[in-house]
Amino acid sequence: MAAVEQSPAVVPVNLLKEGPPGPQEMLSLPNLLNIRESLAIAESLASASLMTSPAAKRRLRARKIELGLGEEPGYEPPRHLLLYLVRMGSFSSAPKILNEDTQDNDVDLPEKMSREELIDHCEQKLEGSPRLVRRKFTPVHNMNGNLEDKDKNSDDERIRILQWNVLSQALGQNNDSFVCCPDEALEWKRRRYHMVQEIVSYNPDVVCLQEVDHFEFLKKALKTQGYQGTFFPKPDSPCVYIKDNNGPDGCAIFFREDKFKLIDTQTRILEVWRVQSNQVAILVTLEDRRSGKRVCIATTHLKARNGALLSTLRNEQGKDLLEFVDANARGAPVILCGDFNAEPTEPIYATVMNHESLALGSAYSTKHNQEPSYTTWKIREEGEVCHTIDYVFYSKDRLNVEAVLKFPTGEEIGQDRVPSLKYPSDHFSLVCDFSYRDPKSE
16 A cells, blocks of 8 residues: 655755755745746856856856845856756655655566577566667677677676666656557556567676666566666656556666676665755676676766756766766776767767766767767647657766667657557666777787
8 A cells, every 4th residue: 555645835845864854945836836937047147157258257257146046157056946856856745745656566577598588588577578679789890700699798898878767656657747648558468578588688897877767677677687776766756646657767787697797786865956856876896797897887867857957967967877887886897878868969978978086978979979869759639749868978088988779760669669569668678788998909
C-alpha cells in the first residue's frame, strides 16, 4: 500500500536539508504568482550574461546595479528564485505517493542465462511486436574483426560503454505527451523487454542509464548476464507525484563483474550556486581484473527546459559535476556520459570540453569533429523535437575511441519517431568502444 504524503499549505523548497525548513526557505503558494515576473527578469539577465561584447557586459552590470544585484560578473539568480528553479519540474501542489520498486515482482528469471537465451526470452514476451531498430557500428580507428559480432570477454582490455536515457515509465506514460506514440508502446510489461534487448544486444561492459524508475527489474535482468549495478534517485523525483508510480527515477550504472573489480562508488546531488538541485550523478572506479588498469566512469542527467536561465543553471550543474569527477578520478582515465539536456552550442558543452585537468573529448565527434544530428527525436503536442543532448565524454589523452554505434536514419525510425513499437525510449542509446592509449605513443 502506497503511503501518501499530503502537501502542506506552503511548499518547502529546501528539500535537501535535514530538519524543518526555516521561514526564509519557504515559498508560499500565493507568492508563486510573482514568480513569472521574477523569471522574466532573470531570463533577460541570463541572456545578457551569455553575450561576450563589452557593450553587453556594461548593460548587464548597469541593470544588475539598478536591481540591487551587485556588480559581480555574470548572473546569479536571487535565492528565492533559485530555490524555485531547482524544484521546477516536480509537481509541488500534488501529494507525494511514496511507492516502492515492486512492480516487477512478477518477473522470474534464472540467475544465469546466455545472452542468446535472454534475448530469446525477451522475444517470446514480445511475440507479435515489431523488431527493434537495428544499428551498426562504425570504426573510428582502424580495427580488425566484425564489430557487430565482437565477442566481448574478460580478456579484452577494450571497454564498451552503453549510455542511454531509458525514459521513465511513470513520466513517459503519464506526463510526456508523445502524441504519435501508440499506447501499447508505452505499456510497461511490454516495453521492459525491449529495453533489455536494446542493452544486451550490444554486449556492453558498462551501462550508464538515466530516468531509471524500475531499477529492480533491470538489476534482475542484467544479473543473468553477470552485471552488478548501483542506483541513485533524484531527491525530489517528479515520478513520486504520479499515481501508480514505481518509486523515484534516477541514474544507474551497471558493469560486468567478470571483467571489472569495483574499487569505489560515489554519488552526488549536484549544486547550483551553493544550493542543491534535483539532479544527481553516480561515479564508479573500476579495475580491469586482468590488466589491473583502472577507469573512472560517471553518469548524470542535467536539468531540462529551454531558455538562457536554464542553460546557465545547467552550466553551473556541469561545473559542480566536473569538480566531483575530478576530485574522485584519482589519476584514472575518465568516461563521463549522460543526458546533459543541452545542444553543443550551450555553455555546458564548452565547459566540459575545456576542463583543464580532465582534458575531455566527445567520443561521437572524434572522427568527424561534430556531434550526431540528433540523439532524441520525438513528437509532442508542441511539435517535432529533434535534438543532440546526450554525450559520451572521455579522457582524450588516456583513451582511444575505437568505434561508435551509428544512429538510425529518419526512415528507419519511422514517421511517428520515438518512442514507438520499434523503440522503447525517446532517446537513442550511445555505444562506444574505448581502448587504453599506449603511453609510448604519447
